[in-house]
Amino acid sequence: MQVREQEMILNLGPQHPSTHGVFRMVVKVDGETITDVVPHMGYLHRGFEKLGERRNYVQYLPYPDRWDYLGAMSNEAAYVGAVEGLMGIEVPRRAQILRVLVQELGRVSSHVFWYGTYVLDVGGMSPFLYAFREREMIMELLNEISGARMTYNYFRIGGVARDATPEWVAHVRDFLPYMRKMVREYEGLLTENEIFLARTQGIGKLSMEDCLDLGVSGPMLRASGLDWDLRKHRPYSIYPELDFVVPVTSGGDLYDRYLIRMQEVHQSLRIIEQCLDLMEDGPIVAKVPRSIKPPAGDFYYAVESPKGELGVYLVSDGSANAYRLKVRPPTLINLQALRRMMVGHLLADAVAVLGSIDIVLGEVDR
Amino acid sequence: METDVIAPLGLPVTEEESPFPPRRLRVEPEHLLEVAKALKDTGFNYPVNLTAVDYRDHMDMVYHLRRIPEGEELLLKCRISGENPEVVSLCGVWQASDWLEREVYDMFGVRFLGHPQLKRILLPEGWVGHPLRKDYQETYGTWEDRDEFDLGL
Numbered sequence: 001m002q003v004r005e006q007e008m009i010l011n012l013g014p015q016h017p018s019t020h021g022v023f024r025m026v027v028k029v030d031g032e033t034i035t036d037v038v039p040h041m042g043y044l045h046r047g048f049e050k051l052g053e054r055r056n057y058v059q060y061l062p063y064p065d066r067w068d069y070l071g072a073m074s075n076e077a078a079y080v081g082a083v084e085g086l087m088g089i090e091v092p093r094r095a096q097i098l099r100v101l102v103q104e105l106g107r108v109s110s111h112v113f114w115y116g117t118y119v120l121d122v123g124g125m126s127p128f129l130y131a132f133r134e135r136e137m138i139m140e141l142l143n144e145i146s147g148a149r150m151t152y153n154y155f156r157i158g159g160v161a162r163d164a165t166p167e168w169v170a171h172v173r174d175f176l177p178y179m180r181k182m183v184r185e186y187e188g189l190l191t192e193n194e195i196f197l198a199r200t201q202g203i204g205k206l207s208m209e210d211c212l213d214l215g216v217s218g219p220m221l222r223a224s225g226l227d228w229d230l231r232k233h234r235p236y237s238i239y240p241e242l243d244f245v246v247p248v249t250s251g252g253d254l255y256d257r258y259l260i261r262m263q264e265v266h267q268s269l270r271i272i273e274q275c276l277d278l279m280e281d282g283p284i285v286a287k288v289p290r291s292i293k294p295p296a297g298d299f300y301y302a303v304e305s306p307k308g309e310l311g312v313y314l315v316s317d318g319s320a321n322a323y324r325l326k327v328r329p330p331t332l333i334n335l336q337a338l339r340r341m342m343v344g345h346l347l348a349d350a351v352a353v354l355g356s357i358d359i360v361l362g363e364v365d366r
Numbered sequence: 367m368e369t370d371v372i373a374p375l376g377l378p379v380t381e382e383e384s385p386f387p388p389r390r391l392r393v394e395p396e397h398l399l400e401v402a403k404a405l406k407d408t409g410f411n412y413p414v415n416l417t418a419v420d421y422r423d424h425m426d427m428v429y430h431l432r433r434i435p436e437g438e439e440l441l442l443k444c445r446i447s448g449e450n451p452e453v454v455s456l457c458g459v460w461q462a463s464d465w466l467e468r469e470v471y472d473m474f475g476v477r478f479l480g481h482p483q484l485k486r487i488l489l490p491e492g493w494v495g496h497p498l499r500k501d502y503q504e505t506y507g508t509w510e511d512r513d514e515f516d517l518g519l
Contacts, residue, residue, distance in 0.1 A: 042488035050497055085386065212434060215413045215462035233437055299386050300430060315419050326417040336465050365488055
């Protein structure tokens with residue numbers, strides 16, 4: 001009897017626990033080997049760029065939180081930075097320190113969330129709960145200062161909305177050593193774990209040349225050997241004063257991206273501590289005109305979000321609404337590398353590769 | 367500070383003034399491909415952003431490029447027609463252009479000549495219209511006539 005083989009088309013998503021949101025991958029497999037993958041997105045497209053033209057700059061403030069909702073403070077920083085850049089507004093020092101502080105807390109939160117869900121993707125169940133326990137503490141800290149756990153609406157044009165109380169500063173200080181200990185526990189569970197190494201080493205490799213040509217940014221780019229972090233190489237806010245290291249590895253595979261994200265958490269905790277030490281008294285928002293009408297022109301402002309280079313290209317026509325608000329979404333651009341990374345690997349690696357990109361559909365689809 | 371790497375190339379571009387960085391260059395659509403290739407060869411190896419801006423009677427394609435590791439940035443602008451916008455695809459120059467051009471097609475209706483797979487990326491395949499165009503008709507009433515719009519409450 002002859003055994004016939006044929007290619008099978010497998011649909012993953014849009015509702016699937018491992019696609020990290022409403023995302024659909026149509027995978028062609030030959031046996032267990034992936035021969036092609038076609039990603040479909042847009043299930044979470046909510047028209048944020050058109051909305052930018054339909055709201056004035058102040059009305060638009062609650063929206064950026066909803067792009068990458070797992071590291072929302074960076075989104076706000078990018079949007080507000082673009083408007084302030086066009087208007088030439090100088091943000092007071094205390095506000096700048098608070099902004100960096102909450103962005104780094106957001107980075108820790110995002111990377112810890114990634115850790116928990118990634119381990120779940122490759123088969124480990126327990127670290128998910130540990131990660132969420134710590135992430136809960138971060139959300140409570142951010143809730144204390146901004147009023148919300150996830151969609152903060154904390155940044156204002158010219159500063160921030162609420163000041164940090166001494167109690168909040170004490171809470172953050174108490175949190176830091178605890179978090180350091182916990183991250184070391186997370187690393188202890190995975191970094192030398194045989195199963196994790198087998199699932200992630202040598203898989204999903206992306207060369208530095210590919211990364212550059214694809215516009216990849218963030219931990220994926222640094223895992224492929226390129227030392228490029230906007231906080232160091234295109235600095236903004238108070239980052240030039242802060243002492244931190246940008247982790248870079250050269251393997252370019254899934255394991256390297258894990259190592260980089262864990263190291264970035266350690267570095268972010270260092271940055272948070274320095275921010276607390278640098279904190280000085282002062283106003284939390286600058287003197288800003290009553291109606292926000294930036295002069296006509298275009299401006300690009302980018303921050304290093306947990307996912308990569310999150311930029312806002314803002315075109316103003318001098319009116320109260322943006323003429324064109326373009327969001328440069330790091331997750332969408334990084335996601336373009338999916339096909340290159342996945343083809344040739346086994347079906348079980350599809351989920352691991354997708355997870356290593358760290359996509360958030362709110363940002364992919366906008 | 368840095369040496370000007372673009373002027374020596376003698377490219378058919380005009381410089382645009384702006385109070386903000388980065389440098390802005392404007393190119394005609396016929397020369398876009400050769401200029402893009404020349405810029406990439408000079409070292410602009412990192413595509414940062416690719417988008418379009420609709421100015422009603424015309425559209426501007428905006429390409430944001432960067433030289434890594436030097437960090438020098440460039441905004442390359444190209445003016446194309448408003449009613450029938452099309453321009454050459456830069457997929458062969460920077461791979462990142464693939465999905466970014468698809469998004470511009472989806473939202474603005476710009477046709478990219480030579481694109482391997484120019485189809486919608488965010489909106490469903492059957493969607494009619496290109497939402498980010500200034501003349502896009504929204505179904506549920508526009509912001510401008512919000513006072514006349516009857517919410518039925």
